[in-house]
Amino acid sequence: xxxxxxxxxxxxxxxxxxxxxxxxxxxxxxxxxxxxxxxxxxxxxxxxxxxxxxxxxxxxxxxxxxxxxxxxxxxxxxxxxxxxxxxxxxxxxxxxxxxxxxxxxxxxxxxxxxxxxxxxxxxxxxxxxxxxxxxxxxxxxxxxxxxxxxxxxxxxxxxxxxxxxxxxxxxxxxxxxxxxxxxxxxxxxxxxxxxxxxxx
Amino acid sequence: xxxxxxxxxxxxxxxxxxxxxxxxxxxxxxxxxxxxxxxxxxxxxxxxxxxxxxxxxxxxxxx
Numbered sequence: 001x002x003x004x005x006x007x008x009x010x011x012x013x014x015x016x017x018x019x020x021x022x023x024x025x026x027x028x029x030x031x032x033x034x035x036x037x038x039x040x041x042x043x044x045x046x047x048x049x050x051x052x053x054x055x056x057x058x059x060x061x062x063x064x065x066x067x068x069x070x071x072x073x074x075x076x077x078x079x080x081x082x083x084x085x086x087x088x089x090x091x092x093x094x095x096x097x098x099x100x101x102x103x104x105x106x107x108x109x110x111x112x113x114x115x116x117x118x119x120x121x122x123x124x125x126x127x128x129x130x131x132x133x134x135x136x137x138x139x140x141x142x143x144x145x146x147x148x149x150x151x152x153x154x155x156x157x158x159x160x161x162x163x164x165x166x167x168x169x170x171x172x173x174x175x176x177x178x179x180x181x182x183x184x185x186x187x188x189x190x191x192x193x194x195x196x197x198x199x200x
Numbered sequence: 201x202x203x204x205x206x207x208x209x210x211x212x213x214x215x216x217x218x219x220x221x222x223x224x225x226x227x228x229x230x231x232x233x234x235x236x237x238x239x240x241x242x243x244x245x246x247x248x249x250x251x252x253x254x255x256x257x258x259x260x261x262x263x
Contacts, residue, residue, distance in 0.1 A: 021261045035250045042246050046239040053235035 024175030030182045037152070041190060044148065045197055048141045061138040066129035068142065068199045069122055076118045077195050080153075083111030084188035087160075091181060094172075105164050112157045112184070119150050142198060149187070149194055156184045 023031075052060050061067060090104030123143075131139045159180045166173070 021263055023258075023261065031254065035254065038250060039247060042243060046243055049239055050235055054232050 024178070026175045026179040027182060030179040034182060034186045037186065038190075041145075041148070041194075044141075044145050045193070048145060048197065051137050051141060055137070062136045065136050065138050066126060066131050069125070070199050072118070072122065073195060073199055076115055076122075077192060079111050079118070080115045080188055080191050083108045083115065084185055086111060087181060087184055091177070094174075094177070098172075102164065102167060105160070105167070108184075109157060109160050109164060112153060112160070116150055116153050116157065119146070119153075145194055145198055149191060152183075152190075153187050156180070156187045160184060 055062065057063075086104050087108035090101045090108060093101035093104065126142075131142065133140050133143050163173075163177050163180045167177070
């Protein structure tokens with residue numbers, strides 16, 4: 001067989017039902033990546049839970065350390081969950097109502113930006129109140145866990161914005177959009193767990 | 201002397217309460233023990249659930 005024939009051979013076409021079930025490489029890669037991220041955050045949460053349980057005196061947060069803003073963060077949590085719902089609706093409409101779907105995706109991105117911005121405002125307030133990485137275990141775990149999540153949220157927002165701009169420019173790649181959604185849903189679903197464990 | 205040391209070490213294993221002095225455990229009470237146990241179970245089960253879930257998903261999607 002000559003090398004030319006390799007490139008001129010027609011591709012083997014899978015039956016339609018099989019190709020519909022195929023998982024794109026980008027989506028599979030993202031799912032595996034998210035699985036490793038789940039383990040990463042589980043390790044952080046595990047260390048935090050043990051530190052909380054073994055604190056001397058049994059008082060958490062430690063005396064003299066500021067309390068975390070539970071109510072404000074509850075609103076922020078709702079904003080992030082709303083972002084996930086908007087993205088899900090946008091995905092549902094993508095095949096039928098493209099313009100409407102794009103608006104939903106844009107709204108999801110804006111909610112994500114609002115979440116990260118409010119987190120930033122919260123951090124500034126906590127730093128002013130004396131909660132730092134070195135002030136106590138409480139501060140160290142707070143900034144490590146919440147900061148790592150915020151970093152993931154920022155990366156996901158950048159990815160979603162890039163996909164959105166490509167879609168607006170008429171370059172819609174369904175697998176890329178799905179992979180980005182997987183990452184965003186991970187960021188959204190992880191947050192309530194962090195909120196329940198770290199804030200409450 | 202060695203036999204006495206060995207006997208003392210064996211005797212210590214019969215007193216679980218002495219194990220509470222573990223420097224990594226910080227506080228030796230039932231709450232700490234249950235937290236360690238719970239986290240060990242979660243951290244052991246989570247990768248199995250993730251890999252199992254992914255495998256099950258592939259199995260469901262096979263043509």
